[in-house]
Amino acid sequence: MDMTLKIPESVLVVIHAANLDVLLIERADHPGYWQSVTGSKDFLEEPLARTAVREVAEETGILVADCMVPSGSKVPLQHLRDWQLSNIYEIYPIWRHRYAPDVTQNTEHVFGLLVPRAIPIVLAPREHVRFRWLPFREAADQCFSPSNAEAILQLPTYLG
Helix, strand or coil, X not given: CCCCCCCCEEEEEEEECCCCEEEEEEECCCCCCEECEEEECCCCCCXXXXXXXXXXXXXXXXXXXXXXXXXXXEEEXXXXXXXXXXXXXXXXXXXXXXXXXXXCEEEEEEEEEECCCCCCCCCCCCCEEEEEEEEHHHHHHHEXXXXXXXXXXXXXXHCC
């Protein structure tokens, strides 16, 4: 078991298709908890975009890279957009043990990632058990996290 304490700074990546369908993944440790890709920095100096790229690859198998043409599970880095939106929220008590004892809040930075709707999804089975694509409003309704739902509802604002 990894006893490394998490850094209370994370990313939320809203993965979406051009038609505004949003990819949601269901947590393995809490069935019924649907969410976008999320994850904390691995080290304090890790750039947020790097955290986003890493978490997307770990949780969905989608590779975001400097490439001109998407192929298979690979999408161009320019499809990842930093929405310049941050949320500070109280860490749910069930997950607080992952952080230092005095840490109760997390700062989450929101990104969007445009992918082809038919892109192959390969989940990390220890983290997520199912995925689904839903129109963005329905996806927001399925999210257990209010900040995740709010980010998804803002998707049309950040396209373009």
